[in-house]
Amino acid sequence: MASINVGRVVVGGLVSGVVGNVIDGVANNTLMAQDMADLTRKFGMDPAMAQSLAAAVPWIAVDFIFGFVMIFTYAAMRPRFGAGPKTAMIAAFVPFLAASVVVYGFTSMGMMSMAAYWKGTIEALVSTQVAALAGAALYKEA
Amino acid sequence: MVPQRVNLGKLVAGSVLAGIVMNICDYVSNNFILATDWEHIARIRNVDMADMTSATALITYITVDLLLGFLVVWTYAAIRPRLGRGPGTAVIAGFMVFAAEALLMASYAVSFLTWDVFIRGGLLMLVTTLAGALSGAWVYGEEGDMD
Numbered sequence: 401m402a403s404i405n406v407g408r409v410v411v412g413g414l415v416s417g418v419v420g421n422v423i424d425g426v427a428n429n430t431l432m433a434q435d436m437a438d439l440t441r442k443f444g445m446d447p448a449m450a451q452s453l454a455a456a457v458p459w460i461a462v463d464f465i466f467g468f469v470m471i472f473t474y475a476a477m478r479p480r481f482g483a484g485p486k487t488a489m490i491a492a493f494v495p496f497l498a499a500s501v502v503v504y505g506f507t508s509m510g511m512m513s514m515a516a517y518w519k520g521t522i523e524a525l526v527s528t529q530v531a532a533l534a535g536a537a538l539y540k541e542a
Numbered sequence: 543m544v545p546q547r548v549n550l551g552k553l554v555a556g557s558v559l560a561g562i563v564m565n566i567c568d569y570v571s572n573n574f575i576l577a578t579d580w581e582h583i584a585r586i587r588n589v590d591m592a593d594m595t596s597a598t599a600l601i602t603y604i605t606v607d608l609l610l611g612f613l614v615v616w617t618y619a620a621i622r623p624r625l626g627r628g629p630g631t632a633v634i635a636g637f638m639v640f641a642a643e644a645l646l647m648a649s650y651a652v653s654f655l656t657w658d659v660f661i662r663g664g665l666l667m668l669v670t671t672l673a674g675a676l677s678g679a680w681v682y683g684e685e686g687d688m689d
Contacts, residue, residue, distance in 0.1 A: 499646040
């Protein structure tokens with residue numbers, strides 16, 4: 401069994417991170433804008449701070465690391481499921497499901513409304529699937 | 543060589559064990575080690591402690607850990623043909639799931655959580671996820687595995 405092509409994981413992960421950031425950035429400032437404002441108010445945060453670069457940096461970093469995790473997962477799963485978009489979509493489900501169930505736990509603690517949770521989850525599903533497909537398209541075995 | 547399909551029976555058995563182990567770890571973490579942290583979060587974030595400790599919330603936490611148990615064992619089964627069977631691959635599968643959980647928590651560290659709660663909670667989450675992965679992978683097997 402050939403080992404994972406680390407160089408291609410890095411390239412695919414970077415592309416995946418860029419795509420994820422673009423989709424999340426657009427969604428959070430349009431479809432999710434009101435939900436984000438409601439969360440800021442509920443948590444008693446300064447709206448200016450919530451819109452600041454300091455608040456955005458963790459989200460941007462998260463999308464890049466998600467990208468690397470998804471492409472590494474894709475590479476690790478290829479011998480089981482084969483190369484191609486279907487395996488990329490399966491690989492994207494690992495971080496998507498792990499993150500979604502943790503947020504569901506937070507939601508049940510009263511962090512946000514169920515409506516906001518489902519809207520955000522559907523957006524995250526689209527974002528992770530598209531990002532994984534983009535990154536996996538660049539992954540090749542050595 | 544075409545790899546075997548995932549062994550569904552062993553996947554279910556491994557997932558149930560992983561889910562039980564993760565539930566026990568999380569119960570101890572959240573009700574003893576992090577109890578005062580959660581009270582602090584509830585106070586500063588306008589969250590009702592009754593909501594956090596309700597029967598509905600409890601059922602949610604149990605279900606979440608069972609789902610995470612399934613995810614970690616399924617990931618282990620999916621990457622076995624590439625990385626081989628055994629605890630090393632189980633730890634990698636655990637890290638793949640933990641990374642997503644921790645990253646998600648980190649992005650809420652500036653809003654819902656605080657950084658110190660994130661660090662303590664993240665470390666405990668790592669222990670929980672690895673314990674679930676190792677126990678589930680111990681049960682998971684495929685035809686042709688040599689004991």
